[in-house]
Amino acid sequence: MAESPAQGRKGLPTAPQLRLDELLEGLQAQVEQVRAARDRVHTLLDAVLSIGTDLDLDVVLRRITESAVAVVDAEYGALGVLGEEGRIKQFITVGIDEDTIKTIGHYPEGEGILGLLIREPEPLRLADLGAHPESVGFPAGHPPMTTFLGAPVRVRDRVFGNLYLTDKRGGAQFDDDDEAVLRTLAAAAGVAIDNARLYDETRRREQWLAASSELTRSLLSGTDTDQVLHQIAATVRKLSGADLVTLAVPFEGGDELVIEAADGEGAEQVHGLVLQATTLAAKVYHSNERVTSSALSAEPQAGGGSAAQLGLGPGFLLPLGGGENVRGVLQVANLPGGVEFSDATMAMIDGFTDQAALALEIAEHRREAEQLMVLTDRDRIARDLHDLAIQRLFASGLTLNSVLGRISDRPEAAERVQRVVDDLDDTIKTVRGTIYALRERDRSDGRGGLRAKLLAETDQAAAVLGFTPALRMTGLLDTDVPAGHAEHLLAVLRETLSNAARHAHATAVEVTAETDGRRLHLRVADNGGGIDPAVTRRSGLDNLHRRATDLGGSFTLTPNEPTGTIVEWTVPLPSQTEA
Template identity: 85%
Template sequence: MRLDELLEGLQAQIAQVRATRDRVHTLLDAVLAIGSDLDLDVVLRRITESAVTLVDARYGALGVLGEEGRIRQFITVGMDQEAIGAIGHYPEGQGILGLLIREPEPLRLSDLNRHPDSVGFPQGHPPMTTFLGAPVRVRDQVFGNLYLTDKRGGAEFDAEDEAVLRTLAAAAGVAIDNARLYEDTRRRERWLAASSELTRSLLSGTEPEQVLHQVAATARRLAGADLVTLAVPFEGGDELVIEAADGEGAERVRGLVLPATTLAAKVYHSNQRVTCGSLSDEPRAASGSAAQVDLGPRFLLPLGGGEHARGVLQVANLPGGAEFSEATMAMIDGFADQAALAMEIAEHRREAEQLMVLSDRDRIARDLHDLAIQRLFASGLTLNSVLGRVSDRPQVSERIQRVVDDLDDTIKTVRGTIYALRERDRSDGRGGLRAKLLAETDQAAETLGFAPALRMTGLLDTDVPADHAEHLLAVARETLSNATRHAHATAIEITAETDGNLLRLRVADNGSGIDPAVTRRSGLDNLHQRATDLGGSFTLTPNQPTGTVAEWTVPLPPWAEA
């Protein structure tokens, strides 16, 4: 009998040793499993599943902590989607879960419902009794907590379960740290690649508006956000306007004006980042983008720092979306600073290139004046002196006179070109009638796809009154618009001239001409009316071989002054 008892005891010890060996093997397998992947979400899921398997629990969860000790991510095992949907939302860190957050030490309970800190379960939550929890630390910082409930078989969690869970939590901290380092490395690579791409675009001469859209799109891709907006200030005001947007509802918020009472304006003036769990619930979001698109977690930060902030970048998710981590916000903050610096460098480069263009124009204007005009004028004088010697030969005299007249016209054209080169140097938008005509033709060139030829003769800036100048500009704008929309022309010649008595504008194109079937011509009626109001005339005649010639002629008052 004694021998049988000893054998049974030996067998029990052998079984216990085998169970311990199997558990150790299972623990080692779990450690290998959670350390075999570098994707943080996969690692967190494997940690939770391994904990449930090791202590033979029915339910398990891993709560990842965010700012102010709140649970910002909750991974569950043992519940199906129907049960999760019945609960409605993940816990916020109250009750027993909050106790483990406040006191991050392993905790075992035989009945969690009887604990003083228990606050019960929400409607739809499955009943739970036994409880085992342990913190997961990453470099001495609590990353989150493992929560396990209802050990299978109705038993309670014992000290061995606690020891196994603590070991798993320590290994999980190493795995999480590795995954985070890998994620930080990938994030930094994406950041550097995005910054380099943006810098190349800026330095290659991309239009500023396109650059702003590229900044918004890149920030959304880096942060994995649902919507990113970029608001820039109005000149001379406290309001902002959303110049670029990318993501969900971008069309609805693009161009939206943000008053000085919005969070975006606060960020712009304070140069400080602002975060919020739900943007649509923020009182100062009533006049911002959240008024157009229902938004959840988000953060706003200035684009650039100090007194040179160029705008405000808003990164947001839809309601129910994940909150942005500190690492993500730091990455976007760095990208925004890099983008602002690149934009400033590109702006200085454009200014330097513009200065070079202006210098070249000034040099060309001097050369035209000092060389071309002087030689043409000398040639004209020479031909004039020849006229007297060939007066007895009428045909020769006539031909020479035509050449002299052509030289005079060429000199006028060159002078107009010189003036045009110097007028384009003006960047303040002011100037006389010549400068405004140049601006109109430059603007029309963007739509036409080619630059109209402009010729200006006479003292347009001094002999033409302001009201006559406004009428002439309106006529030029209307005729160019007609040529753009209806004529399909490939060349346009504009002539504006005055002799002190008459003001004349002639616009000739090589387009398709006026369709006889079109009877409604409100634009042409306006041109006739403008000429009639000033006592002049407006004619529209066919051009040869194709196209239309519009001539607008009005008299000038004898007292006309600029």
């Protein structure tokens, strides 16, 4: 049978057909490339659309990271947001579960390859991450990673952060197309971040203006200053999203501060705490400069403070007011592991505190003006009483005295007139006492109050203890506690601190003095050796117990955990009508 013209020897295709098959295969490969490019473009467009559909910054950052992983088909991805001094202040990861993140510990701060991309913000592609000379390896528990692709994210020509992608799926390496796609996504991400930040700034500014208006209204309507301070702390915590906000004001007659308002986690534990001159808050108060820290509890604070009582992570402290009119120190903090506060947040809180300080100053001037009006009225009333009432009463008394001589022959009438004269003398004495009271000024300068005396006792005890006890004061100790109760409390504190120094050999003492207007409570806790059961003579403790029972109160002595003693002395306060 004859061979077909289209076949050659042994049934093999002829050369034209081979070339046609090759062309078809090449065309099919090009079609696949076009389809892959189309799919990648669709994926990129979907990613750009996704990151632009939300205005919440945290959501936008998460979507950017997830989209970057999707468009380059990577196993792991992360977005490192840069903070001050070019260090990473926020790290969003994709592909690593929560348990692994906890095992790794603290997120990177910008060393190794991550630091290289920070210093040189240009796309970087590596076939072997560990082989690069800048590589510093991975911490314990970190999953192994090989291929790497990174690109900076710019917002208005400023590097906001960097995208890090590792381990392309299927074991392949990242190519030029991956880098081009990531560049495009990073550019779109910069626009989305800028929009989200502008929206966030506008929303926060609206909240700030509303809070400032409410604060000013409260102050000018006569709201108590203590309530306003708590309102400031609560408002700042709401605006910043912080875990804890404290507001410390200067202590009368010294360099110390006292936390008069606290809101958030552990607020009750630090409210009323006295901050010595060596604390970070005292330094901010005297320097009038803001301080920022990534770990407040790790900062050196020889005198204690809220960061010594609680574990605090990132935060900042700023003065309330400026110049010579600093009225306190505001501390805004998150718990350990929390995110650092953005520059926009700190700027907003700074502006709010300036408004709050101005409102406080206006309210103070208004109260001073009102007080001056009251004193002026008192002077006028006292002058009128002296010039008019007393003179008339005295003249009436002289007239009646002259009448007595004319009615001496009528004993009953003379006795009645004499009683009237005596009553007029008593009335004159009463009016003079009233005039004296109206003209009397409060000569105390604020240094003789119970709060100042408590601080003086703890400072004096530091010489014997070898350290300054932590002091916390809560309530209106200067105004609600009568002088007699205050003297008893100071004597109890003095004896208790002396026992902690001489007998317990304590290395830490916490003193709490508080009142709610109905009772006075003192708590002194130390970490010493406790009460020796072999000691039978306890005259000092008997005196403390007697001081409590004489005032109708109680005195308890209980062990502290893990070591030491807790002394609690509680007495009722007389009611205002009784006082």
